[in-house]
Amino acid sequence: MPLDSSTHYGNTGSLDDRKDIQILNDNTEFKRAQFWFWPIVIGVTIFFGLFDGITGAFVGFLYGVVAGLFLLHESLREDKK
Numbered sequence: 130m131p132l133d134s135s136t137h138y139g140n141t142g143s144l145d146d147r148k149d150i151q152i153l154n155d156n157t158e159f160k161r162a163q164f165w166f167w168p169i170v171i172g173v174t175i176f177f178g179l180f181d182g183i184t185g186a187f188v189g190f191l192y193g194v195v196a197g198l199f200l201l202h203e204s205l206r207e208d209k210k
Contacts, residue, residue, distance in 0.1 A: 165197070
């Protein structure tokens with residue numbers, strides 16, 4: 130069966146969208162936030178795990194992911210003053 134537009138699973142983004150993503154990825158603050166994402170997650174997981182064992186580690190992992198994603202989100206803000 131030949132492919133038509135309804136069965137095409139390719140990239141639907143435009144060249145401008147890819148340029149915008151590339152500009153965001155070249156941002157030094159974003160690179161710094163990417164670097165610190167996993168150390169934050171691991172550190173918060175260990176910290177919570179020390180107090181409440183495996184349950185605390187699980188909760189700490191979730192809090193660490195939230196903190197890391199918040200750091201990534203804040204690094205993408207363009208209206209900083």
